[in-house]
Amino acid sequence: MSGFILISLIILVFVVIYQIAKASEYAAVLRGEKKINGQVNRAIALLLLAMFPLGLWGLWECHVYFKDMMLPVAACKTGVAYDQMFNVTTIVTGIVFLLTQAVLFWFCFKYQSNEKRSSFFFAHSNKLELIWTTIPAIAMAILVAIGLKNWYTVTSDAPQEATVIEIVGKQFNWLIRYPGKDNIMGKRDFRKINDANNVLGLDWADPRNADDIIAQNGEMHVVVGKPVKLIIGSRDVIHDVGLPHFRMKMDAVPGITTTLWFIPTITSDSMKLITKNPNFVYEIACDQLCGKGHYAMRGTIIVETQAQYDKWMASQPSYYATANPAPAAPAEEKSAPAADTTKAISMK
Numbered sequence: 001m002s003g004f005i006l007i008s009l010i011i012l013v014f015v016v017i018y019q020i021a022k023a024s025e026y027a028a029v030l031r032g033e034k035k036i037n038g039q040v041n042r043a044i045a046l047l048l049l050a051m052f053p054l055g056l057w058g059l060w061e062c063h064v065y066f067k068d069m070m071l072p073v074a075a076c077k078t079g080v081a082y083d084q085m086f087n088v089t090t091i092v093t094g095i096v097f098l099l100t101q102a103v104l105f106w107f108c109f110k111y112q113s114n115e116k117r118s119s120f121f122f123a124h125s126n127k128l129e130l131i132w133t134t135i136p137a138i139a140m141a142i143l144v145a146i147g148l149k150n151w152y153t154v155t156s157d158a159p160q161e162a163t164v165i166e167i168v169g170k171q172f173n174w175l176i177r178y179p180g181k182d183n184i185m186g187k188r189d190f191r192k193i194n195d196a197n198n199v200l201g202l203d204w205a206d207p208r209n210a211d212d213i214i215a216q217n218g219e220m221h222v223v224v225g226k227p228v229k230l231i232i233g234s235r236d237v238i239h240d241v242g243l244p245h246f247r248m249k250m251d252a253v254p255g256i257t258t259t260l261w262f263i264p265t266i267t268s269d270s271m272k273l274i275t276k277n278p279n280f281v282y283e284i285a286c287d288q289l290c291g292k293g294h295y296a297m298r299g300t301i302i303v304e305t306q307a308q309y310d311k312w313m314a315s316q317p318s319y320y321a322t323a324n325p326a327p328a329a330p331a332e333e334k335s336a337p338a339a340d341t342t343k344a345i346s347m348k
């Protein structure tokens with residue numbers, strides 16, 4: 001019933017608008033078409049002029065309304081550089097936007113249709129072409145150069161002392177591996193992936209895997225002030241390691257290793273004070289729509305002091321121990337030749 005009323009109402013509104021249009025058409029004929037056209041033109045020109053400040057006010061209100069969604073201060077050095085780049089770009093494009101839009105709306109008003117005015121044919125001007133090509137080109141080149149400098153910084157070689165952490169995306173969570181006491185990550189083989197007891201496909205024939213740690217609860221722990229290098233991969237489809245609080249993201253592509261490095265500068269505890277939010281956590285988001293559980297691909301980063309990190313690290317069992325509750329010595333596994341495994345798989 002309510003649907004019927006709604007449709008009737010819509011039809012009624014259309015009929016009313018149609019009748020008003022018809023009536024104003026008759027009025028135009030009676031009062032002289034030209035006069036009416038002139039009035040309509042003037043009204044539209046005035047409305048357009050009003051649209052500009054009204055639009056700007058709307059933009060401002062949107063920012064005020066959504067200000068709680070803004071990110072807090074960047075939590076690493078490259079994040080600060082990124083914010084500066086963002087601000088410079090916003091200011092430069094903002095000035096251009098304001099100037100061009102102000103002129104656009106003003107010209108619509110100033111050059112509204114008028115009986116006495118005829119159009120002016122302007123074919124070409126080399127000087128103008130040169131000006132409006134060169135100035136934006138120089139501005140864009142400068143902005144791109146700043147962007148490239150930042151890009152090369154985060155993707156370049158990390159400092160030697162960096163903590164190396166592997167992060168692998170899968171539908172639908174992040175797997176985070178630390179190299180363990182030997183500081184070397186063992187080999188992985190996608191054919192050995194097994195959700196029951198080998199989520200990353202660690203090759204147990206490689207002794208360097210024996211002490212590797214896969215962080216529990218998808219929680220990445222890093223030390224404040226110490227460089228972190230992420231080795232990024234994917235187990236299935238393309239994901240993307242999104243670190244909004246560090247202003248960074250990098251694709252996680254199956255079969256291709258990507259990297260990122262940064263120096264966290266604010267601990268999780270300090271950030272709780274800065275944001276006045278006792279529940280604040282640094283998030284790892286998936287920035288690539290990767291399937292139906294994409295929204296739930298949330299990991300967390302704990303930025304802490306060296307002492308807190310060491311304590312946490314000491315509490316983490318090796319993945320080998322977790323995956324093999326009655327641990328056979330890794331050395332025995334090692335003695336099984338890797339070639340045999342490959343053969344067994346290819347024979348299947």
Ligand SMILES: [Cu+2]
Pocket residue numbers: 169170238239240286287288289290294297
């Ligand atoms: Cu994903």
